[in-house]
Amino acid sequence: MKLLELQGLTKAYPGVIANSDVSFDIDKGQIHAVLGENGAGKSTLVKTIYGLVRPDKGQMLLEGAPFAPTDPRSARAAGVAMVFQHFSLFDAMSVAENIALGMENPPKTQDLATQIQAASENYGLPLSPDRIVGDLSAGERQRVEIIRCLLQNPKLLIMDEPTSVLTPQEVDILFGTLRLLASEGTSILYISHKLQEIRALCEHATVLRQGKVVGTFDPREMSNRDMAEMMVGKTLTTPKRAAVTTGQPLLQVSGLSAPSPHQFGTSLKEISFTLHAGEVLGIGGVAGNGQDELVAALSGEIRTSDDMILLEDQGIGADGPNARRALGLCAAPEERNGHAAAPDMSLVENALMTAKTRLSLLKKGFIDWPRSRAFAQEVIARFDVRTPSPETAARALSGGNLQKFVIGREIIQNPRVLVINQPTWGVDAAAAAAIRQALLDLASAGSAVLVISQDLEEVLEITDRFAALNEGTLSQAVPTAGLTMEKIGLMLGGAHDLEVAHA
Amino acid sequence: MDINPILLLAALMVASTPILLAAIGELVVERAGVLNLGVEGMMIVGAVCGYIAGHSSGNPYFGFVGAACAGAVVSLVFAVLTQFLLTNQVATGLGLTMFGLGLSSLIGQDAVGSPDLTVAKLSFPILSDIPVLGPILFRHDLMVYLSIVIVAGVWAFLKYSRAGLILRAVGENHEAAHALGYNVRRVRVFAILFGGACAGLAGAYISLVRVPQWIDGITAGAGWIALAIVVFASWKPWRLIAGAYLFGGVTVLQLNLQAEGLKIPVEYLSMAPYLATIIVLVMIRAGRAPASLGKPFHPSS
Numbered sequence: 040m041k042l043l044e045l046q047g048l049t050k051a052y053p054g055v056i057a058n059s060d061v062s063f064d065i066d067k068g069q070i071h072a073v074l075g076e077n078g079a080g081k082s083t084l085v086k087t088i089y090g091l092v093r094p095d096k097g098q099m100l101l102e103g104a105p106f107a108p109t110d111p112r113s114a115r116a117a118g119v120a121m122v123f124q125h126f127s128l129f130d131a132m133s134v135a136e137n138i139a140l141g142m143e144n145p146p147k148t149q150d151l152a153t154q155i156q157a158a159s160e161n162y163g164l165p166l167s168p169d170r171i172v173g174d175l176s177a178g179e180r181q182r183v184e185i186i187r188c189l190l191q192n193p194k195l196l197i198m199d200e201p202t203s204v205l206t207p208q209e210v211d212i213l214f215g216t217l218r219l220l221a222s223e224g225t226s227i228l229y230i231s232h233k234l235q236e237i238r239a240l241c242e243h244a245t246v247l248r249q250g251k252v253v254g255t256f257d258p259r260e261m262s263n264r265d266m267a268e269m270m271v272g273k274t275l276t277t278p279k280r281a282a283v284t285t286g287q288p289l290l291q292v293s294g295l296s297a298p299s300p301h302q303f304g305t306s307l308k309e310i311s312f313t314l315h316a317g318e319v320l321g322i323g324g325v326a327g328n329g330q331d332e333l334v335a336a337l338s339g340e341i342r343t344s345d346d347m348i349l350l351e352d353q354g355i356g357a358d359g360p361n362a363r364r365a366l367g368l369c370a371a372p373e374e375r376n377g378h379a380a381a382p383d384m385s386l387v388e389n390a391l392m393t394a395k396t397r398l399s400l401l402k403k404g405f406i407d408w409p410r411s412r413a414f415a416q417e418v419i420a421r422f423d424v425r426t427p428s429p430e431t432a433a434r435a436l437s438g439g440n441l442q443k444f445v446i447g448r449e450i451i452q453n454p455r456v457l458v459i460n461q462p463t464w465g466v467d468a469a470a471a472a473a474i475r476q477a478l479l480d481l482a483s484a485g486s487a488v489l490v491i492s493q494d495l496e497e498v499l500e501i502t503d504r505f506a507a508l509n510e511g512t513l514s515q516a517v518p519t520a521g522l523t524m525e526k527i528g529l530m531l532g533g534a535h536d537l538e539v540a541h542a
Numbered sequence: 543m544d545i546n547p548i549l550l551l552a553a554l555m556v557a558s559t560p561i562l563l564a565a566i567g568e569l570v571v572e573r574a575g576v577l578n579l580g581v582e583g584m585m586i587v588g589a590v591c592g593y594i595a596g597h598s599s600g601n602p603y604f605g606f607v608g609a610a611c612a613g614a615v616v617s618l619v620f621a622v623l624t625q626f627l628l629t630n631q632v633a634t635g636l637g638l639t640m641f642g643l644g645l646s647s648l649i650g651q652d653a654v655g656s657p658d659l660t661v662a663k664l665s666f667p668i669l670s671d672i673p674v675l676g677p678i679l680f681r682h683d684l685m686v687y688l689s690i691v692i693v694a695g696v697w698a699f700l701k702y703s704r705a706g707l708i709l710r711a712v713g714e715n716h717e718a719a720h721a722l723g724y725n726v727r728r729v730r731v732f733a734i735l736f737g738g739a740c741a742g743l744a745g746a747y748i749s750l751v752r753v754p755q756w757i758d759g760i761t762a763g764a765g766w767i768a769l770a771i772v773v774f775a776s777w778k779p780w781r782l783i784a785g786a787y788l789f790g791g792v793t794v795l796q797l798n799l800q801a802e803g804l805k806i807p808v809e810y811l812s813m814a815p816y817l818a819t820i821i822v823l824v825m826i827r828a829g830r831a832p833a834s835l836g837k838p839f840h841p842s843s
Contacts, residue, residue: 091721111723127718129711131830140711141722145704 286316321502367455422447558790567740579635582765583642592746613742776829
């Protein structure tokens, strides 16, 4: 039984065709994935269905009847609801007010509160209607959006990249809710580029590339690799590296303890490890176990006593970031916009900010703009950063492109030690492969690389040794070769001592 | 010294009314996410138009209606410039103030008033005869009570009505409001028009009741005080009354002290209300401003 049929949807913007002759069907109670790289036309497609964009050509049928919403209200009235990628919430307002704003005819405040309670219990999404949205976590905010949609009994629920801000536990809760909804007959259109999730959740998938449908299949019967190649349109190469030749120790961390600068952060407790030249060390762990604090302590944002961190036998624990950069330790934090890069500044300015010391981009205290620009252009060219110009603001770049820029900026400085947190978080498959290859190349050239990642497949793929971070303590590093997911799971669970006892 | 505290308090309400009217209008504008610094300009155009309309028709209430319309028309200029041509709100607001000052001066060149035109004081049975409270609270003209009714109305509108909820949503996060299908520009244009009408009423109250005559620059910075009081009130309607009455109170007090011939230079006394407002603004911690305040919006994303 078909719910929504898309027939030949085409939408062109000046200079770019966002959707070209897109056709596929969504059945009732089906969880249907739309896969695609950044810029493949996924957003335009869902905006068309939700009435924010009108197609140039083509038509849609909802339950067999022509469906051409002129604005989101008419789409909602027809039974289409949408959970946005960047939440469309109002921070200063309560949960109930936020939900009322997304409804055509909201009931009285008291009744609405009751309905919210009921929906949150039915679908396993704990939420209190009186709380102010600004105080909620990312996962709770998404619940507000979902319940706002559910209270209108939608026939079709559109989820646009819903998991990019969620913890693994929150993803599990969300998937449970979506499966329950589908079993009750609600169709779900699930937009994502995360293959793992689509395989776990969806029965049907449509792949978009450059605005066109390039395939429709059952994701449970496709390998990740085949799906990724279909998205990218070319054969992906697994990152390769030259033979590992581990050299002398470059970075020695011993007994590193530091309180977290954040109220709800995790303090570092007695962390010790050694990083050798030519080596990639992976540190895994569930988010919030001290990753941010560890990066801050290594980059110099948190100062410790000098002898806790030795770079080539020189104590640097009390130095700030610029002093460490001068000595050869560069770092790239997790948050691209606002931490690794200043969102409103140009790529040239962003390049200058971390590279000024090592590449001497300052002349007598004045900025050497020609050389800074040349450096930014070199990063853009070598790391295939897609940007109109080096003068473009960092925030205007897609996540993958900005990540390539941020990492390329550090790599071109030729650091002795590179510390990097979540190198491929929220980055599409092609960019992720390029970033991983660049990290391996840096190690092959004799530098040491520390990769902190929650993506365990990534850790297995590119690291030589692996250690688990758990509530601020670090396990012994073990060789990655021969590690299985099960063993890593045990290490992450804090049971590494047991493992050692067995071995 | 013999300042009569009852008369002082009664005069306080009259002195505060123009600021309160202008401030409540600006509060609605700012809650919709628009910063209109042209309050002073809209006020003074309202003052001259209200004066002319009132005196030529012989009916002061006709003057108030004319002033509200004039204020709204001037604010429409601001609305078109900032909402459709996306000009900078701060610069446009400042421009509007200077434009209003000049325009009012031009319109008012030949304005003639008749001495007979007065705005009647109301009298409430029983209430007006209560000793002390009667003269302070219950013997004012209609506009004093109307200003309080508008404040109460705005409070109820923002708190309870769906339109008020949408207006706050637009001021909090215009991108999200747009994504949900609300017409951000339409909401803002209506808010700006309301702000203009209120500023017009405020101006007319000065030229028809408080002074009452037309002179160039008659508003004397009251529009700026209204802007400050909106921040002072943390964008909450009821607190506006406290802010406006504080300023009005100090104004009346210093006028009385001047009349008493206190041995302080007049200039210092004239400064007092502004100084008091600044001091209070510095001392209190202002609440959270609407998150989209002053940011340009174009419905293209």
